[in-house]
Amino acid sequence: MTAQSDWVKWDAKEISYEIHSPTHHDYTIDKSSFGLRILSYARNAYYYFISDVDGDNCPFFPSCSAFFIQSVKESNIFRASLMFTDRFIRDMNLFKNNNRYSLHATKKYIDPINNYLLEEKRIILTTGEFIE
Amino acid sequence: MNNYFSNHFLNSINFYQTKVLAIILFLLPFSTILFSQTMNIDENYFSPKNRLAFGNFLFIQEDYLRAIEEYKNYLMYIDNDTVRFKYAESFYRIGKYNEAADNFKSIFYGSLLSDEAKLAFYKASFFNGSYNSFRDICKMEGYQSEKYAKDINRLFLISHLMDESILPDTNHFLKAFPDSTKNKVRELYMMKKFPSKKNPTTAMLLSMFIPGAGKIYTGEISDGITALLTTGVLAYLAANNFKHEHNFRGWLFAGLAVFSYAGTVYGSYASAQIYNAGVRLNFDNEVKLYFEKRNYLLPKINFLKTND
Amino acid sequence: MIKKIVLFTLFLFNVQVNAQNQISIQYEYAHNLMKTRQYFDAITEFKRTLFFDIDKQYSYSANYSIGECYKAGAMLDNAIQYFSIAQYNARTDDEKISAQLEIIKTNILRRTTERAHQILNEIEKISSINKDSVNYWRGWAFIFNDEWKEAANSFAKINPNHELKKLAEQVDMDKVSVTFAKVISYILPGSGQIYSGSILPGLISLGWNLLSGYWTVSAFNESRVFDGSVLLGLIWLRFYRGNIQNAGDFAVQKNNEISNKALRYLQHEYKGNRP
Structure with missing residues (x-):
């Protein structure tokens, strides 16, 4: 019998009875700059009026719209557009497979923006399936 | 204990209570000894002897954090190299490499376990995160162990496969490894020296000439073909609309085609980088797996083995 | 920590020379740590009790308590492991049943309810239960x-x-019916969402379907076949398909909210026995 769980001291913890349903979209407004704030409102409007009602189309995690907002935050609007276009074309590829992308817990392909900032040190590669 | 006392108690308890508690705490170690003398020693569960027995039991159960507490209490009364070693080893086994290294260091001099402690110290330092500082430690005077010099040197060489440092000369490197591992180690060494990487600039230039060719070059064949088709179709639609004098649509598709082209060029560069990161990750995993399976070619320490 | 030192001191000064007493004092000490919610340390002391308990008086109760401590720390796998050891060491039927009930309750919390049912079916056959x-x-x-x-x-x-x-x-x-929500959305887009109580998203969905349907039909009517096909494939079908999928999602979400409301009550307000 191993005691690996006790290799770090722990405290009392209550287990929630509730069912955790994954929320599809993160509606948080980014207040770090005026441009990002406007962009967040636009994204939320897109989520509410289009994305929520046109079904689950984006196979990636984060979704294309979240990817775009994150790219703008990490770089600039011009580069973010290039990153988004590249992502969109990869989205259209019908032969995506698990060799290239790991699967997220939501069964979507993990494709973080870090891999497209052209900084090799920041690339995040995950192996295996179902990463939280 | 006095330190702890002054920090936490003085704020909350008045002076008189403080004095009483101080006396109690002062007498605490004596009481243990007194009890051990006045009654059968085996019946005081907190005597050093029983602490050690319980600690060893926890150690075998792999309950290392609890074992550490017992060893620590034991060592407050009795100094014993084997227990010190197990104390340090417990830290090592729960991944607290810093504490492990520090505690192994305390058995370096004047102990029968000096050589084993040095070996374990290097092992802990190896896993501590920075291979660079590990190599610095390897070069330090006074830490050398004659008995395990070869093993530690091997660990020093392996560390070069783990990060981006300059690889030592091939012959010098391979000489340190036993014949049974030489072929595989040579293969790993060559993979490290000449990794099969893709050049991001080449990928980008290829996609500039033929959209998507750079992605095909990095092995993303379906992505490359999709990019070529998308850019092609958009360009065709633009041309076709201009031809039929649908200028608005023409410009719209032309704009999209330009974006598609530029995005593909950008994505090809990224794709090569991702490919290279993948090569590195696979290599790192292979090296780790190979040496982990063989315990980094280090000898097992006998007196710990009996407890395993 | 202060509590621990005081408890430990009291413990030391109260030690009786009697070995029988010694083990029961150790067990009490562990129990007090558990009562004061110091579960990690309590486990250490229960383990110490077990280690020195040559007569195996506490093989049941100390293992049972270790299980309780792990359960309080949300480490349910470990908890089940120790309740099982307690069950194995039970001296009476009552002890055995209470260890089994703890295993059942922990399985419920762990949401391995199939296992819980399995054990329940087994113990139901015991006559004294x-x-x-x-x-x-x-x-x-x-x-x-x-x-x-x-x-x-x-x-x-x-x-x-x-x-x-x-x-x-x-x-x-x-609760609403997920299948019903999906079926009515096939017939009238948006109705499934409205049925699940999400009126605005339902209307938006209906709006998109009407609009894209109108665009598609008028494109075909004006013989713009390419435009019509693109509109049909990329817009109308997307919203139609999305509408059915979303009607299901909304219904599931609504049901989860209903369940969670009851679960919150059970967790925080219900006075009876809880797992």
């Missing part, structure tokens, strides 16, 4: 598997007016 208690925990197992109707049936076997029977029945009645 209280059948009400079996049905009670069976009800909880159903609740944690989101099967409220079955839960209501289980509680009803204890008492037709059982508080939890009424609650489970109410939850079951309040």
Whole structure:
């Protein structure tokens, strides 16, 4: 019998009875700059009026719209557009497979923006399936 | 204990209570000894002897954090190299490499376990995160162990496969490894020296000439073909609309085609980088797996083995 | 830490020279740590009790308590492991049953309810078992598997007016049908969402379907076949398909909200026995 769980001291913890349903979209407004704030409102409007009602189309995690907002935050609007276009074309590829992308817990392909900032040190590669 | 006392108690308890508690705490170690003398020693569960027995039991159960507490209490009364070693080893086994290294260091001099402690110290330092500082430690005077010099040197060489440092000369490197591992180690060494990487600039230039060719070059064949088709179709639609004098649509598709082209060029560069990161990750995993399976070619320490 | 030092000091000064007493004092010491919610340290002391307990007086109770400590720390796998050891060391049927009930409760919390049901079925065959208690925990197992109707049936076997029977029945009645929501959305886009209580998203969905349908039809009417096909494939079908999928999602979400409301009540307000 191993005691690996006790290799770090722990405290009392209550287990929630509730069912955790994954929320599809993160509606948080980014207040770090005026441009990002406007962009967040636009994204939320897109989520509410289009994305929520046109079904689950984006196979990636984060979704294309979240990817775009994150790219703008990490770089600039011009580069973010290039990153988004590249992502969109990869989205259209019908032969995506698990060799290239790991699967997220939501069964979507993990494709973080870090891999497209052209900084090799920041690339995040995950192996295996179902990463939280 | 006095330190702890002054920090936490003085704020909350008045002076008189403080004095009483101080006396109690002062007498605490004596009481243990007194009890051990006045009654059968085996019946005081907190005597050093029983602490050690319980600690060893926890150690075998792999309950290392609890074992550490017992060893620590034991060592407050009795100094014993084997227990010190197990104390340090417990830290090592729960991944607290810093504490492990520090505690192994305390058995370096004047102990029968000096050589084993040095070996374990290097092992802990190896896993501590920075291979660079590990190599610095390897070069330090006074830490050398004659008995395990070869093993530690091997660990020093392996560390070069783990990060981006300059690889030592091939012959010098391979000489340190036993014949049974030489072929595989040579293969790993060559993979490290000449990794099969893709050049991001080449990928980008290829996609500039033929959209998507750079992605095909990095092995993303379906992505490359999709990019070529998308850019092609958009360009065709633009041309076709201009031809039929649908200028608005023409410009719209032309704009999209330009974006598609530029995005593909950008994505090809990224794709090569991702490919290279993948090569590195696979290599790192292979090296780790190979040496982990063989315990980094280090000898097992006998007196710990009996407890395993 | 202060508590620990005081307890430890008191313990040391109260030590009787009697070995019989010594082990019971050690057990009490561990128990006090558990009572003051210092579960990690309590486990250490229970383990110490077990280690020095040559007569194996505490093989049941100390292992049982270790299980309780792990459960309080949400380490359910470990908890089950120790409850099982306690069950193995039980000296009476009562002890065995209470260890088994703890294993059942922990399985319920861990949401491995199938295992909980399996053990419940096994212990139901024991003649001395209280059948009400079996049905009670069976009800909880159903609740944690989101099967409220079955839960209501289980509680009803204890008492037709059982508080939890009424609650489970109410939850079951309040829930919407996911299949129905999807089916009506096939016929009228947006209606499934409206049925699940999401009126605005339902109307938006209906709006998109009407608009894209109109665009597509008028494109074909004007013989713009390419435009029509693109509109049909990329817009109308997307919103139509999305509407059905979303009607299902909204219904599931609504049902989860209903379940969670009841679960929150059970966790924080319900006065009876909880897993």
